[in-house]
Amino acid sequence: MDERLRKPRIDDVARRAGVSTATVSRALATPDQVKPKTRAAVEKAVLETGYVLNVAARNLRTNRTHAVLAVVPDVANIFFSQVLRGISDTLHQHGYRLVIADTGNDPERERDHAEFAQAGWVDGLLLLNGRLLPTPAGGRRRLAVPTVSLCERIPGSDIPYVETANREAARAMTERLLQLGHRRIGYVSGPPNNILEHDRFAGYRDALAARGLAPDPALVRPGDYTLATGEAAASAYLALAELPDAVFASNDAMAMGLIRGFTAAGLSVPEAISIAGFDDIEFAGAYNPALTTMHQARSEIGARATTMLIDLIEGRQPASREVHLPAEIVMRDSTRER
Amino acid sequence: MDERLRKPRIDDVARRAGVSTATVSRALATPDQVKPKTRAAVEKAVLETGYVLNVAARNLRTNRTHAVLAVVPDVANIFFSQVLRGISDTLHQHGYRLVIADTGNDPERERDHAEFAQAGWVDGLLLLNGRLLPTPAGGRRRLAVPTVSLCERIPGSDIPYVETANREAARAMTERLLQLGHRRIGYVSGPPNNILEHDRFAGYRDALAARGLAPDPALVRPGDYTLATGEAAASAYLALAELPDAVFASNDAMAMGLIRGFTAAGLSVPEAISIAGFDDIEFAGAYNPALTTMHQARSEIGARATTMLIDLIEGRQPASREVHLPAEIVMRDSTRER
DNA sequence: TTTCGATTTGTAATCGATTACATTTTTTTC
DNA sequence: GAAAAAAATGTAATCGATTACAAATCGAAA
Known part of the structure; x- marks a missing residue:
């Protein structure tokens, strides 16, 4: 193969600069271990040859x-x-x-x-x-x-x-809904067996328990973090004799699903029912209405x-x-x- | 370092299996170049030693x-x-x-x-x-x-x-809006100097030109693909003597911004004005109202x-x-x- | 059984850098 | 200006795999 086409190696640079490969390596990796004059010569040679270090070779040698x-x-x-x-x-x-x-x-x-x-x-x-x-x-x-x-x-x-301190966060949000005067507070959960979900649900119950309220099983709906399960939960709530005052969804997508479900049924959010989410994903603030949610510092x-x-x-x-x-x-x- | 702690290499496996490193390499990379019996011995030795190939070494050698x-x-x-x-x-x-x-x-x-x-x-x-x-x-x-x-x-x-065939797509969307009976069709653009944007705007003009309509400069608003510029565009349109019939935004985020801007001003979408976006991002369908848009097969x-x-x-x-x-x-x- | 070709295995060179250690050069000190 | 110390550079081993080529083994055909 033509010398000019072959990919230049460190020894091509060394030869051109009139130094050893060790010096080239040092000039490139630890420049202050090398005399300024030599360094300049090496840099010039690198430019002239178009040398690019071979990552695989370095990784092998340094084990990093x-x-x-x-x-x-x-x-x-x-x-x-x-x-x-x-x-x-x-x-x-x-x-x-x-x-x-x-x-x-x-x-x-x-x-x-x-x-x-x-x-x-x-x-x-x-x-x-x-x-x-x-x-x-x-x-x-x-x-x-x-x-x-x-x-x-x-x-x-x-x-x-x-x-994120999920349990504390979920508790705080639930408490805030209580402070707003809501008592029948629904919860739409994430998938079971999910640690994260487990923590959030625990936080929800913590807050209720602190007020001496038992969570009403009819108000807790299963979900899987998708919009669709949020909509499904809305339908389920609508089938209840008495609607919840507020619903706390374990993530934003489900909260949006709830809003779509309720508004599709002619209920307006937040007038008829309050909805809160979790995550504060990018579009939460852009949603219509803009979503109340827990901001995770992602x-x-x-x-x-x-x-x-x-x-x-x-x-x-x-x-x-x-x-x-x-x-x-x-x-x-x-x-x-x- | 203790033999049992050192990371095993290919020659450790070879020794254990009673073959050469070449055979181990072949048994692992090209199994059918190796007798089944030998292969089994190598596989056993790999398991026993806990051997894991060193990626850097292979990359260096194969140059891949x-x-x-x-x-x-x-x-x-x-x-x-x-x-x-x-x-x-x-x-x-x-x-x-x-x-x-x-x-x-x-x-x-x-x-x-x-x-x-x-x-x-x-x-x-x-x-x-x-x-x-x-x-x-x-x-x-x-x-x-x-x-x-x-x-x-x-x-x-x-x-x-x-x-994506941006020009054709933008043209198609604009034509669809024309078919729906809209004539004063606004356009919110992406950042200037953007190739993509350039194509989409060209498509918008193509469609108008095909109907013998000149694009009204007052209806074309600058944007930068963010929700905020969509909202700003809505304000600008509201300040006009006559509102557009429809607005085509060059991406979905701006379309959502438009919707927020108009609904905040008491106009309802699509009753008062039609809005179309571009991209069909994940939340376009979940938006309130669900967004009409161009689906890109991302x-x-x-x-x-x-x-x-x-x-x-x-x-x-x-x-x-x-x-x-x-x-x-x-x-x-x-x-x-x- | 012998021979030839095909298949399987082994030996050792190779990929391209880094770096321990040895050597040379430069600087400092008295 | 010589000796000692410090800085700069060079020599060559090394990282751990793959693979060209050579050697050994095997099976089939004669």
Whole structure:
């Protein structure tokens, strides 16, 4: 192959600059270990040859990649994508790159990716989903790669995590609805077996219990975080002899479903019934009416978890291994005083 | 270091199985080049040692990574995240992994990532943003890594691309509004200098021109794809002596802004004015009223571009280097006959 | 049984950087 | 100006796989 077409290597640069490969490597990676004059010569040679470092070779030698893998159930999910934003920014600040694995909620793909991560493909692992427990086939080897879990803690494991204080948040929202004078407060839940959901429902009951109210089973409707189940819940409430005063949905999509369901039936929100959501997704404020909801600091969750992970990767003790971030009530137009 | 703690290498497996490293490599990568009995012995040894292949070493040797880099202006943008879904799925089907670089709309970060891609960090490059023109510093070296551009073609370059047929789509939507009996049709544009926007506006004018109508400059409002500019446009229209019959916004967020702006002023949509958007983002159907819009097959855009890229990577001639996907009108509740 | 071709396996070079250690050069100190 | 210390550079081993080529084994045909 023609010399001019072949991809230049470090020794091509070295020859051109009249130094050794070691010096080139140092001039590029640790410039102040090299005399300014030599450095300049190397830089010139790099430009002239069009040299680009070979990442694979460096990774092999240093046993580091400066990349982090985020395992996500669904990149297209607006909730996760905002967390990714926080992750991406923080990684960039520290000189790391982001690799994303979208598992499409397929446990097999999850496992595959987590396993590949052990192969030195990345320096660290961020799990955006509690379900993933990457025990390698043999089951005896410990997780080799530093790992942090986000959004959902992983029960029964000691993997450090960052999450919203779901229980406290749900309790606060329910209390706020009580303060507004509502008493018959409905709840639309997320999928069962979901840790997150479990916490939120507990918060809902906490608030009621604090007022000496027992949760009315007829007012608690099952959902799965989709708009459709919100609409279904609305129909179910409409079939009741007495409508609830307010409904707290465990996420925003279901809250929007409730609003659509009720307005389709001729009830106006918040005049006839108050609706609150959870998450404060991007369109919550744009909705019609604008949604009252719990704001989760999604990009901060990502940022905190990433900082923690980088600490682990670089051998520092992270400040804390379990972080619960507070959520904030955002009052908008879908709730009103009774 | 203790033998049991050290990460096992391919020669540990070879020794244990009583074969050479070459055989282990073949048993793992090309199993049918190896006698079933030997293969079984190797598999057993792999399990016993807990061997995991070192990705960096393989990448270095084979000069392949089986990974593709997607450069995205903003992962948190709901539009891109759905395209990523299509990309991710298609890659997975072909045994590739996805690396995502979120540039946060920062041209410097864009350049940095594109350059790193040339370092053998990935096998191919997907650009989700026309702005990126990765000319390396020297400027003389051609793009080494196979590249495909999505959503926006890159003017003045021969990089293959996949995009929605924006001009035809905008024309079709405008025609539909005309069919509904509207004559004073407003248009809220995207940012200037945006190729995509340029095409859509051209389509709007095409449709009017076909009916012998000149576009009324007072009805064309500038926007930047955000909800806020949609609301601002609504105020501007309200200040007019005569309201438009319908407004076509160049994306859904602005259409929602228009709806909020008009309903806040006491006008109801679609009774008083029809509103149409573009993109059919996830919440378009959930909006109140549900939004009439152009559906872009976002995940298909991702899938097609990815197939094209894999063809390029694997040395096949892609079926076509320029793909324009049709968009479909989705009639919902924000438009009505006049 | 012998021979030839096909299949399976082994030996060792190779990918392209980094870095421990050795050596040379430069600077400091007296 | 010489000796000692510090800084800069060079030599060559190394990271852990893949694979060209050579050697061994196997099966079928004569």
